[in-house]
Amino acid sequence: MPQMRSIQLNGEARRVAAGTLAELVAELGLERRMIAIELNLEVVPKSRYAETRLTEGDRIELVHMIGGG
Amino acid sequence: MPQMRSIQLNGEARRVAAGTLAELVAELGLERRMIAIELNLEVVPKSRYAETRLTEGDRIELVHMIGGG
Amino acid sequence: MPQMRSIQLNGEARRVAAGTLAELVAELGLERRMIAIELNLEVVPKSRYAETRLTEGDRIELVHMIGGG
Amino acid sequence: MPQMRSIQLNGEARRVAAGTLAELVAELGLERRMIAIELNLEVVPKSRYAETRLTEGDRIELVHMIGGG
Amino acid sequence: MTEDLLKVGTYTFKSRLIVGSGKYRDFATTRAATEAAEAEMITVAVRRVNITDPGQENLLDYIDPEKYVILPNTAGCFNAEDAVRTLRLAREAGGWDLVKLEVLGDTETLYPNVVETIKAAEQLVAEGFQVMVYTNDDPIVARRLEEIGCVAVMPLGNPIGSGRGLANPFNIRVIKQRASVPIVVDAGIGTASDAARAMELGADAVLVNTAIAEAKDECMMARAMRDAVRAGRQAYLAGRMPKRAFASASSPTEGYIWD
Amino acid sequence: MTEDLLKVGTYTFKSRLIVGSGKYRDFATTRAATEAAEAEMITVAVRRVNITDPGQENLLDYIDPEKYVILPNTAGCFNAEDAVRTLRLAREAGGWDLVKLEVLGDTETLYPNVVETIKAAEQLVAEGFQVMVYTNDDPIVARRLEEIGCVAVMPLGNPIGSGRGLANPFNIRVIKQRASVPIVVDAGIGTASDAARAMELGADAVLVNTAIAEAKDECMMARAMRDAVRAGRQAYLAGRMPKRAFASASSPTEGYIWD
């Protein structure tokens, strides 16, 4: 069984099974969304989601575009 | 006893004992007020109040000054 | 030879050979223009130009449309 | 005879006999004026005019108050 | 400014602030504010005496006709005839011949009905009244009223009691430039700067009522209006600076220590 | 109004009209107009003494520093360093610690360079000056200048010397509502009603120079400004009537003779 990690996701504590950002995105069903991810204050390019491993306590911001003026 | 007359005073029917405008003004206690009287659409000078007799059905307007812009 | 008449045309004294308004309009070459005529302060309908005789001293206003706001 | 010095006074080259700021102010007849002096970019208090010696090439700004909004 | 007097018909005034006596919470405040304004002329309305209680207090117990020029108005009249009847009564009541004519066009805007106003003005002038006339801000109508013989023309700045200031300063200025009788801006003044502005346009006086009577502190606003009228009048006489699109330095642009 | 005092830093004033000393045709007129304005504070510029003629007459021979609070300005400075140097000299010259900081952005608008102004303000406050600071009408910048420790914030109404009044009354009002130091409307006032309007918005004082110095009659305009500032201040304190879209009768709407 997969090991679970505790991370900060969009400001909330969360336990996730995902080992990489790619798995996290999949876990959330956001593969086809125009999103961006900031990992510990650094933006991570999509191209590196697969190789970017999650570790205990990571602080992740996962954003998208909404209506705004 | 005095004969009473029915007149229109400031738009209201009224029975008065006064036989002249002077008596009417006295009856109302307005001798020392800055007033003016219109009798049947004609202004009556104060100097003629004493000689101006009231007759049944007279239409009288009795006015004074109030606050206005 | 035609008898000449002195008339006031648009504010100016003028001697004309025309005996009728129709002849006057022709004399001025205005047959095809959108004009109107006032004869001695009365507007004359086009339909009556032919029958309307000019007499000495007539005052005629002959107008058209120009640019205006 | 006094030794003359070349200084920059209010942006202009000038030779002066004065050996101190006090002497310079006197030489200009400004003793009783509300003025201020900047010597080589440093403001010099009036109390130190007497002891402040002028040396060749000093840059002096000597100002007063004028009409202004 | 002692020599800068306001002449209206046969009357002469030092003050260029005319006040109204309406809308005050009580007569004592009316008197106090009128004194604070240092006004010399005050408008009053003509109404029926309350016959059921003829003895009740009266405005003129507080505003002394010996001390102030009383200016009876025709507020509430919507036709010439009512206005003329009203002012005949006012003249009989106090012998006042200087009057404020206003013939209204509707209750929502209280704008004048200029056709009826002209008719009433002609009648009143013929009867020897000295007519100060409330009108709109149309210079053509203003001139007509002057030609009729009105002793003062009183264009509105904005609706009576609106306090929105001067809607069309250009018209007020044009009316003034063509007038040979005093121009009094009547209606619309809401605060001191409005009064000052009216005077700067050349108005000979302003009439203020609601702006004082409805201020939180009536007497302080009355003083504010007094000072504003003086300020605007002096600014008009002093001749203001030209307006410039861009800036003009207030301090010399040379002699800097860093030049 | 005797108790309505203006406190700026450690100074207290009865007058809320600050005048400038620039642009007058001569010093005698500067003095006469300043007296007519009943001002207590007057701005001056710092410039090089004319070495070729050091004896010529000086402004302070006419404006007595014992009688007026002298407010040295930094007119003409386009960066923080020049402004700081200028005011250090001014403080040495007359011991004046209350100063008017203005760091300009260009010569056409004479609008401030707010970035350099902030820098200079920080330095001057650190050196113990009491800084009154000229700025644009941006409430965010105004608050920053107050946080730095300026003793008064002086937003512009319009370009210096333009005489166009207040371009953005809303911003002046917002600046005032948030400020705990005095707000002085500086620049743009062209006539008395502009000054009254600024005070009605809540300004604690106004600074006027060109409007007086360029009036045809300087002393009369100075009195006009004096009265206008008092008028606007009183109107502000009195609490003005509400504005209404439509009319509100000044006279009772009953008791008519034709009812």
Added chain:
Amino acid sequence: MTEDLLKVGTYTFKSRLIVGSGKYRDFATTRAATEAAEAEMITVAVRRVNITDPGQENLLDYIDPEKYVILPNTAGCFNAEDAVRTLRLAREAGGWDLVKLEVLGDTETLYPNVVETIKAAEQLVAEGFQVMVYTNDDPIVARRLEEIGCVAVMPLGNPIGSGRGLANPFNIRVIKQRASVPIVVDAGIGTASDAARAMELGADAVLVNTAIAEAKDECMMARAMRDAVRAGRQAYLAGRMPKRAFASASSPTEGYIWD
């Protein structure tokens, strides 16, 4: 917007931009600009034929009366009689019964003489004309003209040819709110935004002449006016947002990455 038609008397129009034909440098430009404006109604003046050269080109050689509704005006008339005579001639000339009545009060402001205007309107309506009437911005006069039977009331925004826009938007709005005939803002429009503003106030149409004829590029300005009238009309019909003293965020105020 295809269903949003303008009905004036017995006429119906798609366009809400009425143009004048005066002041153009030549007839070709008049035609080109009128086409660019996509106008359907154009005003013309009535003048004496030049008898010394009766054959010279005529406006109607360029503006086809079959294609445009010709609106004869009474420009230059200063009394009712001249205006009536002028329009009787116009009706005879082209059979036009829809006319623009303007009786002027003076040559400097070209403001209407409302008393003479009312007199002329009564006569013309009695003679069967469909009268569109130029007037001032007084709602009381406007209503009177409607009561007389005018098919459209045309209040001025500002003096004819001044290009200063709308002096008193409040009055235009009031006139519209009370009218049951079309309100056409006539005079004062100087640029596109003025026309849009007039339409936003509820005007049913605008009449523009000088602003197009005196633009550097007449046809481009004509298109600008065409678009501005459509813009203002749609904005009026769409129902604008409320005005707010302070700000209202256009973007959600939660979900920030730094919360």
Added chain:
Amino acid sequence: MTEDLLKVGTYTFKSRLIVGSGKYRDFATTRAATEAAEAEMITVAVRRVNITDPGQENLLDYIDPEKYVILPNTAGCFNAEDAVRTLRLAREAGGWDLVKLEVLGDTETLYPNVVETIKAAEQLVAEGFQVMVYTNDDPIVARRLEEIGCVAVMPLGNPIGSGRGLANPFNIRVIKQRASVPIVVDAGIGTASDAARAMELGADAVLVNTAIAEAKDECMMARAMRDAVRAGRQAYLAGRMPKRAFASASSPTEGYIWD
């Protein structure tokens, strides 16, 4: 007008109306109004995905990034750091390098904090962003932002969402006259005539959000804005008539029948 293109950085647009995507009742209306406006550029905000419901509909399901230039903004950022972080994420999300920077000063006015805005602009330009920057109407600040390398400067007309139009047209004009990058009037536009006015002042484009999203009929107001921007642009290019204090007759002043 086909050749009159708007160039912002490396982008070129036919439309000069930029729209926002905030405040709409639903995404369908956002799309419909954006199409009605014929806009080519639309602003969006960057916010956290709702993790508890990541599958919910998204704006970009309705606004196709292939069809519109997406302009990510930093709405809600009160310091440079947050703004930079936000736009780095936006660029990663959609590859968008054209961005709208706004660093706010407070929540009540939503006015910019120009000091933080300058700091953020320097950082973003250094990182290769094409920065369109929201600022106040201070020409000195506007020039500084252009010098930093911003591709467009976006001065406010009035507070965001206030709908009060242009508070200081003079400043907008000055900013434009000195700029070599496009000037976009952002914030304050409440109705069509406001947009036309902004364009007439010389603005290269306007950004509108609340005025469309809060109109009763969003799509009709979107069309009104589209037409108003075209009208104002054409009026600006056409060269307007001069303003005159007095009137200028539109019809010849000779040839009258009563001469």
